[in-house]
Amino acid sequence: MATKPKLYYFRGRGRMESIRWLLAAAGVEFEEEFIETAEQYEKLQKDGRLLFGQVPMIEIDGMVLTQTRAILSYLAAKYDLYGKDLKETVRINMYADGTLDLMLMIALAAFKPPAEKEESLALVAQKAQTRYFPVFEKILKDHGQDFLVGNKFSWADIQLLEAILMVEELNASVLSDFRLLQAFKTRISNIPTIKKFLQPGSQRQPPPDSHYVEVVRSILHF
Numbered sequence: 001m002a003t004k005p006k007l008y009y010f011r012g013r014g015r016m017e018s019i020r021w022l023l024a025a026a027g028v029e030f031e032e033e034f035i036e037t038a039e040q041y042e043k044l045q046k047d048g049r050l051l052f053g054q055v056p057m058i059e060i061d062g063m064v065l066t067q068t069r070a071i072l073s074y075l076a077a078k079y080d081l082y083g084k085d086l087k088e089t090v091r092i093n094m095y096a097d098g099t100l101d102l103m104l105m106i107a108l109a110a111f112k113p114p115a116e117k118e119e120s121l122a123l124v125a126q127k128a129q130t131r132y133f134p135v136f137e138k139i140l141k142d143h144g145q146d147f148l149v150g151n152k153f154s155w156a157d158i159q160l161l162e163a164i165l166m167v168e169e170l171n172a173s174v175l176s177d178f179r180l181l182q183a184f185k186t187r188i189s190n191i192p193t194i195k196k197f198l199q200p201g202s203q204r205q206p207p208p209d210s211h212y213v214e215v216v217r218s219i220l221h222f
């Protein structure tokens with residue numbers, strides 16, 4: 001039996017969450033080692049397995065991988081979520097990079113001083129509504145299919161749902177003007193592997209709280 005992929009990151013979303021989503025959507029079981037102390041992080045650094053001294057890191061198929069984007073594209077290709085040809089793949093990359101940018105803005109806002117945090121999050125929600133979601137609504141309209149690329153479920157769909165749910169945590173009515181995105185959300189949320197991942201008790205992580213921020217700060221010394 002093949003060993004399960006093993007993920008090394010903090011006990012929170014950050015840059016690892018999209019990797020969790022992609023594995024879960026592909027129906028792949030995975031293990032996690034959560035880094036909770038500076039000593040644990042130093043030990044990983046000393047092992048020399050963190051290519052640039054950074055996480056996320058994952059062990060899969062006899063390899064040690066770092067760099068979020070590289071990991072996601074490997075997984076997308078491995079689990080047939082990366083389009084049928086180069087033209088589909090590059091569109092999946094563009095859409096996924098857009099949602100990664102949006103989600104990174106949300107992840108980084110958690111580390112801002114309390115006085116700036118609320119304002120930053122409100123600005124990101126606004127940017128989602130004015131820059132990102134209109135684009136995806138139009139893509140769905142022009143493409144006229146259930147999925148963003150081709151007529152097949154891909155990494156781009158998984159990540160757009162992840163981003164929608166994240167922005168809805170900031171503003172529950174953010175999709176009110178986007179009829180096709182509302183239907184997309186329902187459709188993709190009902191794919192069995194995703195439905196399972198959305199249930200309580202899955203490996204999906206909650207939004208960052210002050211404890212998470214404190215732990216990460218104390219480990220990374222910033």
Ligand SMILES: N[C@@H](CCC(=O)N[C@@H](CS)C(=O)NCC(=O)O)C(=O)O
Nearest residue numbers: 014015053054055056067068069220
């Ligand atoms: N380009 C890298 C950035 C990784 C990154 O910045 N990781 C942070 C944690 S989320 C880290 O390890 N920071 C420690 C450091 O840069 O020394 C990726 O996308 O994976």
